[in-house]
Amino acid sequence: MEYNTQLPHLQIPEYGRNIQIMIEHCITIEDRDERNRCARAIIQIMGQLNPHLRDIADFTHKLWDHLFVISKFRLDVDSPYPRPNAETFTTKPKTVPYPANKIRYKHYGKTIERIIDVAKTYQEGPEKRELSRLIANHLKKSYVNWNKDSVTDDVIFKQFKEMTNNELIIDETSALAHANELKNKNHNNQTPINLNPGNNNGGNSKNRFKKNKNKFKHRNNNNK
Numbered sequence: 448m449e450y451n452t453q454l455p456h457l458q459i460p461e462y463g464r465n466i467q468i469m470i471e472h473c474i475t476i477e478d479r480d481e482r483n484r485c486a487r488a489i490i491q492i493m494g495q496l497n498p499h500l501r502d503i504a505d506f507t508h509k510l511w512d513h514l515f516v517i518s519k520f521r522l523d524v525d526s527p528y529p530r531p532n533a534e535t536f537t538t539k540p541k542t543v544p545y546p547a548n549k550i551r552y553k554h555y556g557k558t559i560e561r562i563i564d565v566a567k568t569y570q571e572g573p574e575k576r577e578l579s580r581l582i583a584n585h586l587k588k589s590y591v592n593w594n595k596d597s598v599t600d601d602v603i604f605k606q607f608k609e610m611t612n613n614e615l616i617i618d619e620t621s622a623l624a625h626a627n628e629l630k631n632k633n634h635n636n637q638t639p640i641n642l643n644p645g646n647n648n649g650g651n652s653k654n655r656f657k658k659n660k661n662k663f664k665h666r667n668n669n670n671k
């Protein structure tokens with residue numbers, strides 16, 4: 448009896464062992480034309496095993512790439528697509544560089560620091576002052592989202608100065624948006640669902656149930 452542990456390793460297990468056996472047989476065919484016909488027949492069978500992927504634009508291209516991968520790139524046939532290189536499947540991808548910049552206040556994020564850097568380049572005027580006010584409101588909104596406790600405007604103004612290095616000026620006499628306005632705006636727009644509509648019509652549902660119950664008893668008494 449043959450066990451899977453004694454058989455050759457499956458290059459792509461999703462296609463099964465029979466496909467791999469077919470490809471191994473195709474490699475041994477000496478006549479090139481016959482070998483090409485065998486490869487195209489195997490491609491059709493591989494496509495039938497994955498009918499849900501036929502809508503993909505490069506579905507056939509993937510099948511041919513998988514054909515070469517399963518053959519360990521030993522199959523020499525005429526493919527309608529460029530033959531894949533074995534190194535592309537063995538080479539490890541390059542490491543994605545991770546930003547090493549420190550964020551002063553992590554609950555505000557790095558994007559707001561970039562916005563502050565852009566705001567510093569604005570010329571002095573009402574547009575820059577309005578942008579500073581919007582940034583401060585955004586800081587307060589982020590603070591409320593990540594902290595259950597409310598925050599005073601003095602705390603936001605202090606952190607605003609630290610993040611901007613006192614290069615952006617904001618009118619501290621004008622109050623920022625209230626914390627309740629910044630917290631759960633979508634929740635305030637939701638309409639409450641009445642789980643017991645019978646209570647809104649003076650108990651009509653309860654009275655209707657009693658009336659139907661009395662009718663049922665009266666009907667049973669008449670049938671006796």
